[in-house]
Amino acid sequence: MNTDDRRLRRIVIVGGGSAGWMSAAALANATQGQCAITLVESDAIGTVGVGEATIPPIRLFNRVLGLDEREFLRRTKGTFKLGIQFVDWAHQGHSYFHPFGPHGRNFDTVSLHHHWLRSRESGETSTPLHEHSMAWAAASRNRFAPPVQDPRNVRSTYDYAYHFDAGLYAAFLREYSEAKGVERREGTVTDVLLNPENGFVESVQMASGDRIEGDLFIDCSGFRALLIGEAMKVGYRDWSDWLPCDRAVTVASAPGELTPYTRSTAHAAGWQWRIPLQHRTGNGYVYCSRHISSDEAAATLLKHLDGERLGEPRELAFTTGRREKFWEKNVVAVGLSSGFMEPLESTSLHLVQAAISRLLGFFPDRDFDSAVIDEYNRITINEFERIRDFLILHYKLTERDDAPLWRECRDMSVPTPLENKLYHFGAYGRLIADGADLFGPDSWLAVHVGQNHWPKRVDPLLAFRTVDGGTWLEKLRAAVTAAADQMPEHQAFIHKYCSGG
16 A cells, blocks of 8 residues: 555644744754645734753754754854853852862762762861862863863763854744745735644634645644634643742843853842843843732842843743643644743753654654554653752752742742652662753762762772772873863853954
8 A cells, every 4th residue: 555645745834933943943854845835924913032052962953953063153153062150059158069060980880979978077178079070170160172072081971052143043944945846925914724623723813814724733822822822722731839930021232241051040039040141241130020020020130241232132931831732633732832841951942852763753744653653652741740859959059048939939839740750869879860861860860969969978888998099089080171271261262263243
């Protein structure tokens, strides 16, 4: 039997921005011009555009598309990112670093951090764990160069991502997509027309009177969730009890120091990000509206800028959570229509990327097999929930007692999977891995230790080991320091490698 006649003929993407044009680019690249792809967007409808920081998987997305890194960074005014510095999260006056990559390299059967914990407990060392990380050694010195490929070299022990202008990225991908045959239709959608027999979307009605028909519809309409929410009536699961911040105020400031990391600084009612780009610095205050007014939040943000502000602050309201389903019938939600995770660990664009990659892995034909859809939803739910738990960890582990928000977060109950992870680390310093975790053990370790969650005991196997962990740790710290000192300044590397254009 010839199954080619069941292939999708037309894909319609409703909404532009990063989510829409990332979807268009990936689908056009994968279908190689054999499927008509139409993207509908309106210049009159703005995009949220807060996702300017990323995590390392974005490099794979760009590589699959065949994008040249230098051109990408020139076009998006991008910089490099080695991790996130968290300031005042454990308590005021304290900071730690979540590196992209491990805290050094294991030198024994027992993990490095157990040797470090024992050395710390015995008083042999007071050096923070992140001082053994190659990513922090470079980031703290404002240095950057790509990792080397030789696994024997300590400069192979880190990863990197980017900061970039999300609007410029969308424009870059629009150009890429249109070159591969994607049709852009300007205008607003006024109605979604469903098949009365099976409830599938047949077409979208434009304000111009045109109807755009499709087999598969990608909902990139943002918080409005025009297709998945309004048309398909898929519900939303609210996670505000665990992640109470529900507002953000954002503003750009004049370009400052090009630190190769994002900074997250906790304030009384939330936290502030700093994201350095070539042409500006992105700033935002994510806060809980129960504890501060919008005017007070804007004043707090403006008070803590490190450069002259560019423009007026913009307000964004959101509810952290997810859709009950991400794929319903012939509609797949991508981006903000699928849910919202506050940008604490820079996951917004990754969730777009993951949705697209997963859709390609479960690519349908016109039969839209329900088992395929169910599996897509199951995997996506697991991914969202494990990211949720990692974000909650930051709030739960606070020691701050200076403001109601932090006291509430410190005392709150948490989801059972997170409770289990907290127990095992708190008892033995063990990092319980879950196959659905986007963030691996090194990321969890960074937050546990960074926010002073100290285990009662180290791994019992350590009592049987004869390795001199303290000496190895000191050698490691010396090696990463020496390697970082040889790397070029971040700003100089960008200027030479990818600025201008």
